[in-house]
Structures are given as structure tokens and as C-alpha cells.
């Protein structure tokens with residue numbers, strides 16, 4: 261049993277037995293929320309599992325001088341967001357290896373001093389010149405920081421030590437900006453040094469899509485146009501924009517979630533089996549999926565924005581009333597579209613995707629709706645009883661699990677068929693996990709394994725699909741916003757999108 265759990269925790273079909281080389285994780289933008297809420301808790305979880313090298317340090321870098329309080333603040337984050345007990349025997353030793361360095365991101369002299377500072381840690385802690393730089397900063401700094409690091413010789417691909425750079429999202433805001441950013445970063449780093457993060461790929465349940473498909477003989481033979489009627493992918497959030505008005509005004513649901521998280525999930529659902537689970541094979545298969553998607557007609561897209569409403573018991577304000585949001589904003593907080601993958605496996609199978617804020621509940625799910633059997637032997641005389649197709653749900657969050665519905669005979673003297681559920685729950689089988697997705701990704705980046713990171717071509721392929729939609733939307737601003745109340749399932753037009761194909765969104 262312990263072994264099984266180990267395999268599941270390390271995901272994507274391979275056991276993670278390697279421990280990274282001695283190294284320093286250098287986090288730019290360390291005063292931001294991500295470091296405290298996600299990154300430090302994730303690093304400490306790795307330490308708890310014995311997956312960090314013995315010689316290891318973390319250095320937070322930001323503009324403000326917060327050296328005096330940084331470590332205590334990070335410990336607070338590890339306890340609060342990582343669910344770690346203050347008395348954990350490994351915590352004190354770990355915190356002793358957390359340091360802070362203040363500099364402006366545009367000051368070359370600061371980088372030179374940082375280089376010396378890190379070299380001092382190498383001397384003290386034996387970290388051997390290896391660096392994982394994590395750029396948890398605003399996107400306008402991605403290229404600049406990378407280039408300044410390179411200028412100081414801190415990311416030299418030819419050096420005997422290694423330097424890997426993790427770049428947070430958003431990676432560009434359209435095809436041109438993503439290309440430009442790729443050019444700027446690739447000018448100083450080799451592609452193998454670049455780790456474009458999408459935290460959805462760190463989620464166990466997203467990795468499990470591949471395990472489900474390719475570690476079982478049962479599903480793959482029917483995973484195609486002969487048996488599948490359509491697929492729905494939903495990333496619904498009940499939260500609003502959580503104080504991120506200026507960011508979200510520029511982003512919107514399509515750039516924030518559909519172009520990256522949802523497209524990544526889609527590639528796992530739709531790709532062909534890779535030759536092996538290495539970065540190059542997996543990336544190749546993902547890329548083939550995105551490139552096979554037909555240009556999306558704007559008539560097959562829907563955008564929405566929430567007005568005031570009730571989410572659960574909470575009264576929610578409308579998007580336009582949120583802090584630092586234009587009261588006449590046309591930014592979409594909901595986006596849905598229909599995609600067609602024109603390849604042998606998927607031709608003719610529509611894929612409907614949607615993402616939105618302030619929806620009825622938080623649920624991310626892939627729903628695969630199978631075709632009806634060729635003949636209905638058990639038609640009911642009761643016109644209210646319809647025969648439901650088999651439905652497979654890959655529940656990414658919350659209540660992580662997999663459910664398969666099928667028809668069963670209702671006990672009794674007549675033959676009535678009712679859908680019932682076969683249900684696998686992660687929590688029941690493996691216990692609750694405190695992992696936040698970043699553990700796996702940080703570990704892989706230290707190991708230099710890019711399998712679960714976005715590749716240059718992939719990022720450009722998804723932007724190539726989405727940019728024409730963004731342009732068409734911008735040319736034709738919405739006149740009906742807000743068009744869904746907070747706490748609902750989104751705009752009516754999203755229902756109409758499926759209705760015109762004689763379908764409706766599966767109930768979540």
C-alpha cells in the first residue's frame with residue numbers, strides 16, 4: 261500500500277527517486293503572497309518527505325528591506341498555509357537556511373552583489389553554485405531579470421553548475437507578446453533551462469488524467485470519436501477577483517485561465533500516448549493536439565461578466581463594483597467556447613470549455629459524455645424517463661476523484677433503467693493530501709525535468725488559437741455586461757452555445 265501511495269504522489273507514471281543536487285532556490289518577488297502561501301510551504305513539504313538535498317538554501321529577493329522579518333514571516337506561512345505544526349522537528353533546521361536579499365530588479369550592481377551573496381552561501385552551505393531562480397514577479401520583469409542574471413554570468417548554460425529559471429504566468433498576453441518574451445528569454449537561456457510554470461500541471465488530479473488513460477487498458481480503446489459524443493471542461497470558481505482589480509482588468513477569464521490551465525488540461529485529455537514520459541515526448545504530443553484545433557469561429561465563443569448576486573450565503577458585489585475596476589469595464593469574468601480537434605481520434609467530437617469567476621460553486625472537472633448504445637432495448641413507457649448516456653467525470657477539484665455513471669435496472673417487476681455511479685475518491689483511497697501542486701513542480705525544476713512545464717512552442721500554439729478571439733472581442737465590445745448574476749452558472753449565451761448543438765452543460 262505504501263508503495264502505491266508513493267507512485268500516486270509522484271504522479272505521471274514515474275517514480276521520483278532522485279534527490280536534486282545541492283542548490284539554492286532564489287525567489288524574485290519574495291515579498292509577494294505566492295512565496296508565503298505556496299512556495300515556502302511546498303519547499304518545506306519536500307523537506308518533510310526527505311526529497312530536498314541535504315545542502316540546500318532558499319534566498320528571497322525583493323526591493324523592500326525586510327531581512328529582519330522575512331524568515332519569521334515565511335515560517336508563519338509554512339504553518340498557516342502548509343498546515344505544518346510549529347513543533348515539527350525539521351522546521352527549525354529548514355528555517356536556518358532561509359535568507360533574504362534586498363535589491364532593485366533594474367540595478368546591475370544589485371545583481372553583482374547578489375552573485376557574491378549566493379557565492380557566500382555556497383561556501384557556507386556547500387550548495388555548489390547550482391541555482392533555481394523563481395521569477396514570482398510582475399510579467400514586465402521576466403525578460404529583464406533573466407537578462408541581468410545572464411549579464412552577471414549567473415545563468416551560464418555552459419558552466420559546470422546548473423541554473424534553471426522558473427517563470428510564473430502570465431506568459432504573454434497574446435501571440436505577439438508571448439513570441440517576444442520567448443525571444444528575449446531564449447536569447448540568453450537554453451530552452452532546457454526555462455521552466456514556464458502552470459500550476460495546474462502540478463495538481464495530482466491533472467497528472468492522474470495521464471495515469472488513468474495510459475496505465476489502464478480499459479479506457480483507451482474507447483477514448484475516441486467512435487464512442488465519445490462530446491467533452492466538457494469546466495473551471496468554475498465561486499470567488500471573485502480577490503482584490504486583484506488592476507491585474508484582472510488587463511487579463512480577463514480567457515487570458516487568466518482558459519489559455520493556460522484549461523488548454524493544458526485539454527491536452528492531457530486529448531493527446532496520443534507519448535513514446536515515454538520524458539519532456540520532449542510529452543510536449544510533442546501536447547503540441548500536436550493544440551495544433552490540430554481548428555481556428556475557433558467567434559460565433560462559437562461566449563463571454564460574460566458577473567453582476568451583483570448571491571454566492572452560497574454570501575452577498576457578492578458585481579465585477580464593476582470591485583475595488584480598482586472601471587465601473588464600465590468590459591473585461592470578461594467568464595468565457596466559454598466550442599473547439600474541434602481535427603485529427604483521426606477526435607474529428608467531429610466537440611469539446612466545450614468554460615471558465616468563470618463568481619459562479620455557483622468551485623469545481624474544476626472534465627466530463628466525458630459517451631455515445632448512446634446503438635439500440636435502446638429498455639425504453640420506458642414513461643415519457644419522463646430518458647435513457648442517459650454513460651458519463652465519466654474526472655474531478656480535478658475539490659472532492660478529487662473519478663466517477664462513471666451507467667444505467668442500472670431499478671428493482672421491481674418492470675424494467676426501468678436509472679443512472680447510478682461508480683465513484684473513486686482520492687481522499688478515501690489515499691487520505692487527504694496537503695500538497696498544493698507546487699511541490700512537484702519545484703522538485704522537477706530542481707531536477708531539470710521539464711515534462712510538466714510549458715514549452716515555447718506550446719505557449720505560442722495556445723496563444724495562436726486564442727489571440728484571434730481576443731481581437732474579435734476587442735473590436736466588438738460587449739453591450740450586455742453584466743450578463744450573469746454572481747452565484748449563477750454564467751450567461752444564458754453559454755447555454756445557447758450547447759443548445760444549438762442539441763446539448764446542454766452537464767450538471768456539476
Ligand code: BG6
Pocket residue numbers: 429497516517624
Ligand atoms: C490562477 C489565476 O492562475 O489560477 C486565478 O490567476 C485563479 O485567477 C487560479 O483563481 C485558480 O487556481 P486554483 O488552483 O485555485 O484552481
